[in-house]
Amino acid sequence: MDIDVKTLRTFCEVIRTGSFTGAAHRLGYSQSSVTAQMRALERQAGAPLFHRLPNGVRLTPAGSTVRGYAVQVLGLVGEMEQALRGPEAHPQRLRLGLAPALAYGEQLARISRFGRRLLPGVQLALRVMCTAEIHTALRNGDLDGAFLLTARAPRRSRTPATAGGPDPTSVAGLARARTAVLAERACGTAAQPGRPTEVLVQELEFIPSTSASTRPATPCRQVAVADPDCPSQRWLPEFLRLRAGEPPESLELGSMDGVHATVQGGLGCAMLPSGLARSPYGAGLAPLPGVPRMQWTVSLLAARSREIRDTHREGLATALRLALEHAA
Template identity: 75%
Template sequence: MDIDVKTLRTFCEVIRTGSFTSAAHRLGYSQSSVTAQMRALERQVGAPVFHRLPNGVRLTPAGSTLRGYAGQLLTLVGEMEEALRGPSATAPRLRVGLVPALAYGEQLARIAQFGRRLLPGVQLALRVMGTAEIHAALRAGGLDGAILLTGREHRPAPAAPVPVLSGAPGRAADRARTAVLAERASAVRERPEAPTEIPVQDLEFTPSTSAGARPPLACHQVVVADPDCPSQRWLPEFLRLRGGEPPESLELGSMDGVHATVTAGLGCAMLPTGLAAQPYGAGLAPIPGVPRMQWTVSLLASRTKEFREGHRQGLADAIRLALTCPA
C-alpha cells in the first residue's frame, strides 16, 4: 500500500468538514480533485472509506480504522518536517483565546498541562477572552487560534422529565434555540480566509440556581460570563419567551464568579454540568422546567505558519482530555 501524505491530509479534511465540497474549499482544491483522491485512496485500501450521504459523508468501518493511523502518520510527518528544518532560536508561540465558559475551576490549568504534554517544543499562550473579542482578534491576526463554544450543534441534553412550573417550556426551548441559531446564521458568513473549525467535544450545561431559592424569584436575574457565548445567551432568551419579559442580566466575565453569585442566591445561570455537580455544585439546584443543553467545544485554527497540522490535532486532543479526564 502506497498512500501519499497529500491524500491522507485530504482524507482527514473530509472527515473534519463532513463533505468533499467543504474539504475542497478548505484546501483550495476543486471538488473533482478531492473526489479523485478519495477514489484512489479507496482503491489502495481495497474498501470504501466513506458512505456517500445526501448531505455529506460518513466513515465506514475501514475509514474509521484508517483515520486513527492517518492521524499518527501525519503527526510523525509534521515532526519530521520540523526536525529537518533544524533547531530554531525560539520555540513556536501559539496565541490561543479561550472563552470564560471553558475557563472554570481547574480547566484552564488542565488545558495548559495537556497542551504542554501534547505540543512539545511549542510555547502555548492561553488568553481568556469574550467570544466577540476572540473573533475580532482572529480577524486582526492577534490570535493564532481559539477554543470556544459553537451554536450550530447545540441541542437539548438527555434528561429525566422535570416538573413544569408554568407555560410551555418545550416550545420556549425550541424558540430560544431557533432565535440563537438565526442570530448566528445572520451574523457569521464563512469567508475563504476563515479559520479552520475543528469540533472537539460536546459540553453539557445545567440551568442552575441556589438550592435555597424559590422559583420564579430565582429566575429574576440571569448571571452571565460572556454575553456573546451561545451557552450564555440561551437562558435569558428562554426565560423571555416563557415569561413574556426579559430577565435582568448581570455580566461578570468569569464563570467562577457566576458560580459564586448563583450559589449566594443572587440569580440563575447556565453552568457547565461539571461545575454545577458535586463537589463544586454544593448549594446549587437545577431550575425546574428548564432543560439542560449541550454545545460543541470547537477549536478555531487560523492559517498561520505557526499553527501547523500537528499543532491543531495536538491542541484538539489536549482540550478533549482536559474536558473528559477526571480531575
C-alpha cells in the same frame, strides 16, 4: 491588594490536594506556613476562601472567584519567566483564545498541562476572551486559534419534558444567529483562503442552576452570564423571556467562576457547564425547576498560517478534550 506569587501558588496547591497538609507536603513547607499564607490571603480578599472540613477544605464562593484569577496570573508569570530566559530558549508560541464558558475552575491549567504533553516544544499563550473579541482577534491575526462554543444547534439533554415551556431548540435560534454573524464577520465566506478551519472537539452539557436555598416556586428574575455572545449564555435569558413574557435582568460578570459564585450566593441563576454544576464545585446548587439541560458543540477555530499546523490542531483539540473530561 498586594498578593505575591508564592501565596497564589500555595493557594492553588491547596485546591489541588484538598488540604493544607497535602499542600505543605507537596511544596516542602510546614503546615503552619501554609496556614499562615492562606489566612493572610483571606485577610486581603476580605472573605473566607475555604470551608474548613474534618477531612480537608472546600472552596467558598469567594475562593472560587480567586481561583479563576490566580490561574491566569500564574500563567502570565510563567510566560514572563520563559521570556526572560533569552531568545535561544524561546519555543514556538501559539496564541489561543478561550471563551469564558470553557475557562472555569482549573481549566486553563489543565489545557496548558495537556498541551505541553501533546505538543512538546510549543508554548501556549492562553487568553480568556468573550466570543465577539475572539472572532475579531482571529480576523485581525492576533490569535492563532481559539476554543469556543460554535453556532451549531444545541441538543437537549435527556431530562423530563418541560410542561408548557417553549421549545428549547427554537429558543436557541437567536443565539445561533448572533454567533453565526460574528463568525461570518471574522472568517468571511468558505471560499476565502484565510478562513479559519474548524475542528469539532466534543459536546459540553450545561445545567440551568440556581441556589439550593432558593424556593423551587421562586421565579428567576436575574440571570448571571459570562459572555453575552456565547450561545450557552444567551439561551437561558431568552428561554425565561419567552416563558414569562418579559426579559429577566442580565448580570454580565466576564468569567464562569464569577457566575458560579453569584449563583451559589443566591443572587441569580445561570447556565453552568457540568464541571461547575456538579460535585465538588456544585455544592449549594440545584437545577433550575422547569428548565431543560442543554448541550453545545465545543470547537477549535484554527487560523490558516504557518504557525499552526495539522499536528497542532490535533494536539490542541485532544488537550481540550482531556481537560473537559477531567473537569466532568
